[in-house]
Amino acid sequence: MTSAEGAETAGRAASGIPVARRVRPVWLPAAGIAALCVSVALAVTVGPADIGVADVWSVIAAHLGAGTTAGDVSPLRDGIVWDLRLPRTLLAAVCGAGLAVCGAVLQSLLRNPLADPFVLGVSSGASTGAVLVVVLGVGGGALSVSGGAFLGAVCSFALVMLLSHSLGGSTDRVVLAGVAAMQLFSALTSFVVMTAADAETTRGVLFWLLGSLGGAGWPDVWTGTAVLAVALAVCLGHARTLDAFAFGQDAAATLGVHVARTRLVLLCVTALLTAVLVASAGAIGFVGLVLPHAVRALTGPGHARLLPLCALSGAVFLVWVDTLARTVLEPKEVPVGVVTSLIGVPAFVLVLYRTRRYR
Amino acid sequence: MTLSAERVSRAAGGRLILDGVDLSPRPGATTGLLGPNGSGKSTLLRLLAGVLAPASGVVTLDGRPLDRMGRRDVARRVAVVEQQADTQVELTARDVVRLGRIPHRRSWAPASAADEEAVTDALRRTRLTAQADRLWHTLSGGERQRVQIARALAQQPRELLLDEPTNHLDLRHQLDVLALVAALPVTSVVALHDLNLAAMYCDHLVVLSEGRVVARGEPAEVLTADLVAEVYRVHAEVTRTGPDDRPHVRFLATLPDRADLGPDQTGLGPDETGLS
Structure with missing residues (x-):
């Protein structure tokens, strides 16, 4: 970026014709990283158990092998901070980042402003997989809920790819195949729940379907982080290729992009990341749909800047939404997906409203 | 090359x-x-x-x-x-x-x-x-x-x-x-x-x-009344009145589609037919 663009913030040119309104300061990513660190640090100190800020940090410092031993904090409180709050907060950050990045990539790749990480049917497939394990005991105990969810997600993504390929493989076919798979797997999930589950199981399943970070453990955090890192690297490597899709696939091809290969790679990477995240936290809606639009309005459409900032803002957003979800009705917990959707639906309407004037 | x-x-x-x-x-x-x-x-x-x-x-x-x-x-x-x-x-x-x-x-x-x-x-x-x-x-x-x-x-x-x-x-x-x-x-x-x-x-x-x-x-070789009639099924007059004496095409009327005609008809007089 040249210095001339450093402060490209003018709202209107002298002629009164709107020009690009962009904030492109170099400090934006740094501010995002700082905001994420502060958010995680604050979120772990919030919770129903009355643990002082100093105690929370002495527990974390002790586990990181720094500072004093946690001798003065009881094992119960130690467990609450280290085994419940911290992994939960970190998983919220990983899920928020991953879903926002997937959403941004899919919106550009499929040229559809309403695409989100679940457009490929991954979330409904995951739900079906989870329900089969929980309600019908598929896998005979060898398969965990998240294992079943992951398998379900992979199956539904494979179905979407197969379907869209046999329907001609154009982008709108991918979206249609995704919608079809979503409907199919939602119906299967409802069918299984309605015919086989008792009230208690239904409640548990429903909670999972709406998205919850309540079951987060360290293995979820490590798997999620590893897959997020790989996926983010792949997507950033394709940042300029994604820019080339602005005028459609043919235009991208004449700019030197291998359209079919790029699409396959990016669809698989985003589906894999979504599957991993959905398997550990359920289908948390709207982060992947709304965040990319908000960030794009700030940074402009260049993916080299858009994707990292989507990751950071998605992480910060979900950390706070989850904190809200677990504290607002204390000691009851609201599924995090419910809170994201309550914020997400008005934003969704706003997106529709904004795209309306271009047609 | x-x-x-x-x-x-x-x-x-x-x-x-x-x-x-x-x-x-x-x-x-x-x-x-x-x-x-x-x-x-x-x-x-x-x-x-x-x-x-x-x-x-x-x-x-x-x-x-x-x-x-x-x-x-x-x-x-x-x-x-x-x-x-x-x-x-x-x-x-x-x-x-x-x-x-x-x-x-x-x-x-x-x-x-x-x-x-x-x-x-x-x-x-x-x-x-x-x-x-x-x-x-x-x-x-x-x-x-x-x-x-x-x-x-x-x-x-x-x-x-x-x-x-x-x-x-x-x-x-x-x-x-x-x-x-x-x-x-x-x-x-x-x-x-x-x-x-x-x-x-x-x-x-x-x-x-x-x-x-x-x-x-x-352009002067290609753009002829015959070509316009044959390819576009339009009766036209071509003059050398464009800039730098380039051809200028003036459209006069449409001709019947080839599909509507018999095998030996093109809708044109004998001296106007076809292209080589």
């Missing part, structure tokens, strides 16, 4: 769209591609751009078959301006022109001084410097087409392919766009509907009909 199509064919939905077409545009000149709707102009341009592969025959760039070259290598040489381009992304004119640098940049490399220079130069040559920071959806049709041409120029191509670039433009902008293309020091191939614009701005014309080349040569 430059871009060249040799006996290329392509079918779609069981119908032959192109049937053994040869095309070797003269380096540095502007070649006009004429023909009615469905005659294969767009398909031929897509084959030349390497976006589609020919079913038979070969498209070569400096003697190398396009399908053996990397897509990026092709995009650094051959730029394409489509009939109509649109986006939902909030891009400025300069953002769009910057897209032309994609084939020249490595995945992780930031924009170099050469990239920015190419973008600025392309904006200047298309007289868009003042509009560079305007958003795409606020630009007029003529400005959008010029932005697309600027984007193509930022690719620094030696071959430029344009598919009916004057569609949807008013008269003044049609002339502007074609004058700009004709003055560029690149080999260009332009698909056109307007015969008079083709006569004014092209050095060489190729006429397609039903997937075959039916005429080629300088």
Whole structure:
């Protein structure tokens, strides 16, 4: 970026014709990283158990092998901070980042402003997989809920790819195949729940379907982080290729992009990341749909800047939404997906409203 | 040696769209591609751009078959301006022109001084410097087409392919766009509907009909009343009254479709029939 663009913030040119309104300061990513660190640090100190800020940090410092031993904090409180709050907060950050990045990539790749990480049917497939394990005991105990969810997600993504390929493989076919798979797997999930589950199981399943970070453990955090890192690297490597899709696939091809290969790679990477995240936290809606639009309005459409900032803002957003979800009705917990959707639906309407004037 | 199509064919939905077409545009000149709707102009341009592969025959760039070259290598040489381009992304004119640098940049490399220079130069040559920071959806049709041409120029191509670039433009902008293309020091191939614009701005014309080349040569040789009658089924008068004594076509009436006629009738008098 040249210095001339450093402060490209003018709202209107002298002629009164709107020009690009962009904030492109170099400090934006740094501010995002700082905001994420502060958010995680604050979120772990919030919770129903009355643990002082100093105690929370002495527990974390002790586990990181720094500072004093946690001798003065009881094992119960130690467990609450280290085994419940911290992994939960970190998983919220990983899920928020991953879903926002997937959403941004899919919106550009499929040229559809309403695409989100679940457009490929991954979330409904995951739900079906989870329900089969929980309600019908598929896998005979060898398969965990998240294992079943992951398998379900992979199956539904494979179905979407197969379907869209046999329907001609154009982008709108991918979206249609995704919608079809979503409907199919939602119906299967409802069918299984309605015919086989008792009230208690239904409640548990429903909670999972709406998205919850309540079951987060360290293995979820490590798997999620590893897959997020790989996926983010792949997507950033394709940042300029994604820019080339602005005028459609043919235009991208004449700019030197291998359209079919790029699409396959990016669809698989985003589906894999979504599957991993959905398997550990359920289908948390709207982060992947709304965040990319908000960030794009700030940074402009260049993916080299858009994707990292989507990751950071998605992480910060979900950390706070989850904190809200677990504290607002204390000691009851609201599924995090419910809170994201309550914020997400008005934003969704706003997106529709904004795209309306271009047609 | 430059871009060249040799006996290329392509079918779609069981119908032959192109049937053994040869095309070797003269380096540095502007070649006009004429023909009615469905005659294969767009398909031929897509084959030349390497976006589609020919079913038979070969498209070569400096003697190398396009399908053996990397897509990026092709995009650094051959730029394409489509009939109509649109986006939902909030891009400025300069953002769009910057897209032309994609084939020249490595995945992780930031924009170099050469990239920015190419973008600025392309904006200047298309007289868009003042509009560079305007958003795409606020630009007029003529400005959008010029932005697309600027984007193509930022690719620094030696071959430029344009598919009916004057569609949807008013008269003044049609002339502007074609004058700009004709003055560029690149080999260009332009698909056109307007015969008079083709006569004014092209050095060489190729006429397609039903997937075959039916005429080629300088505008004065190609644009005759017989050709217009045969290819377009329109009765016309051609005079040498265009600029620089170029041909000018005046349309008089439509002729009956060939399908409506008997085998030996063309709707013309005996001395007006056919093309060789």
